[in-house]
Amino acid sequence: MISYILRRMLQLVFVLWAGATLLFFLLFTLPNSPGELIAGGANRSANPVVVKNVNHKLGFDRPIYVQYGKFMARTVRGDLGESYRTHEKVNDILKERAPLSLRIAFWAIVIEILVGVSSGVLSARRRNSFADTATTLVAVVASAIPVFVLAYLMKQVTGVYAYQHNWPGWMRFPALGFGPNEWYLWIIPSWEQLRYLAQPVIVLASVSTAILARITRTSMLESLRLDHVRTARAKGLSEKKVIRRHVLRNAMIPVVTIIGIDFGTAAGAAILTEFSFNLPGVGSKIVTAASQRDLPIVLGLSIFVMAVYGVASLLVDISYAFLDPRIRLGGEDG
Amino acid sequence: MDPLLDVKGLTVGFGTDDGVVQAVRGVDFEVRSGEILAIVGESGSGKSVTAMSLLKLLPPSATIEGSVDWAGESLLDASEQRMQAVRGNEIAMIFQDPLSALNPVYKVGQQIAEMVHSHRKVSKADARARAVEMLTQVGIPQPEKRVNQFPHEFSGGMRQRAMIAMGLSCEPRLIVADEPTTALDVTVQAQVLDLLVDLCHRLSTAVILITHDLGVVAGIADRVTVMYAGRVVESGSVDDVFDATAHPYTAGLLSSLPRLDGDVAAPLVPIAGQPPSMLNPPSGCSFHPRCPFAKEEAGCMTIVPTLDERRPGQLSACHRAPELIETGALLRVGAPA
Structure with missing residues (x-):
């Protein structure tokens, strides 16, 4: 197991390298003149001589392999470079934004697991009942409403209407921003923080929760039909134990897979949610930087997102071995 | 008991x-x-x-x-x-x-x-x-x-x-x-x-x-x-049922088995036809479409046979059982004619 994890970590390093390289070359095939961005700006035309000088000084007129070598050399040392436009260090941007993204993603995934899995289980157990139909309906609606529409509606109700009509304090939520940034044990929000956190997290979790509920339901129904479930009933176990011990665990593999992917997405690509609530997260910064052709930021933050995906999928793979002993990790002893 | x-x-x-x-x-x-x-x-x-x-x-x-x-x-x-x-x-x-x-x-x-x-x-x-x-x-x-x-x-x-x-x-x-x-x-x-x-x-x-x-x-x-088509067709002690079956279906099953004590060269005789669909089972005795002894006059096609005692402790559901037991016809099922 340990050697498997170490091997997977090495693999992750390779994946990060390959991903960064691919992105580097892809981005540099774009029409791109850092000198113009640095010397002038997107809309102002800078003096061509100045642009040329800047490009020369910073090495942007050198062959692409030389630039790649420099990029790799500093990236390996943990330096993600600096913004062309603002000269902000990408490391600092990451330090500022990554915790927020990770925290929001974590809580969104908690909601996804709690609500998604339990409503999926309920649907499967009471198949074709009112509860099943209702969850299905809610799931379809939730996954169909665009995130920014849901965010707008929530803000209107709890952030605007609630204040206008003097709703009790606990029903009012601030509509924008990220509040006091108060956390216990890095991840648990303070009460005031929770009021800022709740809405973005719910919005971010909405679609994936709905999808996870559907997947859990299907997986449970499949698992319920297995022969060993009949054996479990024939042993005289209560229905609750049959479901908990013999159905749910076997149904978890596809569910865990989805959760892993969702965590990566929630941490790195929660763009709509971040824009809707004006949150300084990683995903929205990548989008902004990309539209400004601020390549170091795009590259640096993308490497972070890739790393999050990588770690999440490693955790998922390790969990497989616990969920199903027939899955041998990394082919240890065959 | x-x-x-x-x-x-x-x-x-x-x-x-x-x-x-x-x-x-x-x-x-x-x-x-x-x-x-x-x-x-x-x-x-x-x-x-x-x-x-x-x-x-x-x-x-x-x-x-x-x-x-x-x-x-x-x-x-x-x-x-x-x-x-x-x-x-x-x-x-x-x-x-x-x-x-x-x-x-x-x-x-x-x-x-x-x-x-x-x-x-x-x-x-x-x-x-x-x-x-x-x-x-x-x-x-x-x-x-x-x-x-x-x-x-x-x-x-x-x-x-x-x-x-x-x-x-x-x-x-x-x-x-x-x-x-x-x-x-x-x-x-x-x-x-x-x-x-x-x-x-x-x-x-x-x-x-x-x-x-x-x-x-x-x-x-x-x-x-x-059992055949959801009903019991014969029951009894193993010896009775194997040695002196009282139902044509059991007789058919037995003759489709190889036996060590019989003629090893004798061909195995399968029961013709397919088990019936339980969505729409045959009328009368469910086995009648495949039964070599089925007879209109005996009611095989129309009346569901009851499970009756044919010998002490041996029951069978066949309209013609008394007659078939009497003549020993069931024992010859599958035997070369």
């Missing part, structure tokens, strides 16, 4: 989109303490459904009627809670394919211990010790090590032994074995059956052995009930 299990008029239907499938239609049988009853029939004859309905393990789409009397208690009227106490503890089941019938994600020992745990107030360690003891009893070598292994680490025969160990771990009074050897290699089938029978005799556990294999029945069962 009062029977341990007395089933009367058991009828099971499944609602499907095409209509109600009558899988079991008025089945009667009884099992006495410590005896081995074989229920024999082809696929679709309703034998497995009969077994599952005893413990009410059928899906909710099934409707069960009739009566199942378990040592004086009506199981069909019992609450779900009471059924959970019966399942495994008083009546245990052994299933056909032990690979899929055991949960792949739990250790074999855990699965046996879980059974013990749910019916006995025992500590975790005691439940585990019981699992080791049961594995020893079913002849699994190195039980201390095997108890910590997963089903996929067992061979087919070992898995079925483990199933038997699980089934007997709470010392039930009746074991329902649904085709317990069908999924096994021929070479281990006999071993596993012998083990089951041997253990049940020792613990004086009654057995309902469900099988399509008459060869299995002959060696070990005390009595046999033959």
